[in-house]
């Protein structure tokens with residue numbers, strides 16, 4: 001069933017966020033060409049050395065972890081076991097960064113900001129292996145020190161060795177989230193739900209795909225793809241077996257597209273009538289556009305020209321038709337015309353996707369939320385103008401924050417008496433106050449919010 005690994009869109013860790021949220025896993029970093037890698041392509045690196053270089057690059061450049069990791073794995077082609085180890089070290093130590101740093105700071109003779117990026121990355125992965133992968137102390141320290149030498153930091157081996165040996169047997173207690181987030185969620189969702197969200201954020205997410213209903217059914221795909229399992233909430237989802245998604249049966253044939261289960265629910269919740277003319281105003285990397293294009297005539301726009309190629313490639317692979325244009329959703333050209341439905345899957349804080357994008361925990365600030373809410377307000381205002389009377393405006397965000405979700409929609413409805421919230425009928429999953437709301441938790445989905453609004457006149 002496996003196909004030889006080929007160059008092409010990797011689709012490893014699910015459909016992802018935006019310019020505000022990190023680019024999807026399948027986006028190659030713009031401008032990178034073979035031979036320009038920061039990862040010394042001439043010689044393959046050990047998993048720990050690769051992890052050190054990846055984490056240091058993310059820290060030094062504020063790049064997104066999934067993008068840097070994908071580029072490094074693509075360049076080095078480690079075998080599946082080593083790739084899994086690199087991924088675990090990078091994601092795990094980023095999730096647990098707060099606890100790791102607290103412990104490192106307690107035994108270091110200098111402030112963490114004064115420690116070179118690659119040395120700090122080595123300390124983090126060393127401590128992570130010890131505490132969260134249960135690697136015995138001597139092995140965790142020994143392998144990390146070897147990796148430090150491998151990346152050319154011979155002078156730092158003594159420091160790393162001594163410091164890792166000074167760490168206690170247990171990590172400091174903590175959830176791996178900044179306190180402001182924990183406080184915010186406790187206020188909004190109560191302590192029990194918050195605890196479940198924190199726990200879910202610290203688990204490695206499954207790789208989930210949406211079946212392409214123009215080419216297959218879920219039962220057919222489950223029968224043809226060993227190890228695949230049906231998702232529990234989305235009726236069109238499958239949890240993919242382990243391995244590179246693009247090497248699995250059905251990728252080349254365009255039978256499915258990687259998309260988190262909650263993101264799939266947005267397309268279903270939208271319940272856009274078959275054959276409708278739809279605008280997807282913030283469309284890249286194209287998961288929801290391709291979903292809607294299975295049954296509708298879709299125009300996909302995004303403000304970032306370099307992301308449009310990805311939408312076109314995915315539509316071609318899946319065999320669905322899309323019209324793709326560069327456009328700013330805040331100033332949609334009148335020439336686009338009016339649509340039966342407009343989807344605004346808006347830039348947001350991405351706090352519903354922290355298991356996939358753990359570095360957002362440390363990058364986001366509380367003040368980002370009102371800033372993004374006001375951007376979303378402007379985009380809603382522009383998008384509503386492109387909805388025909390009688391048509392639908394579907395607003396979605398991959399965040400847990402009410403200011404970007406339900407509060408945003410309530411505000412919009414108050415200032416637009418021509419719109420009303422209209423929950424769809426006949427869904428196979430529950431809604432929340434007529435809206436779609438998923439929270440990270442035992443169901444294993446990202447946190448999403450969506451509203452379906454009808455323009456009455």
Ligand SMILES: C[S@@+](CC[C@H](N)C(=O)[O-])C[C@H]1O[C@@H](n2cnc3c(N)ncnc32)[C@H](O)[C@@H]1O
Nearest residue numbers: 018019282283284285286287288303328329345
């Ligand atoms: C949440 S993502 C969309 C995900 C996409 N709908 C999917 O399902 O694959 C938001 C997208 O909005 C785009 N974006 C950000 N600001 C925009 C703007 N002012 N106009 C249009 N697109 C914008 C980003 O490039 C990003 O790709």
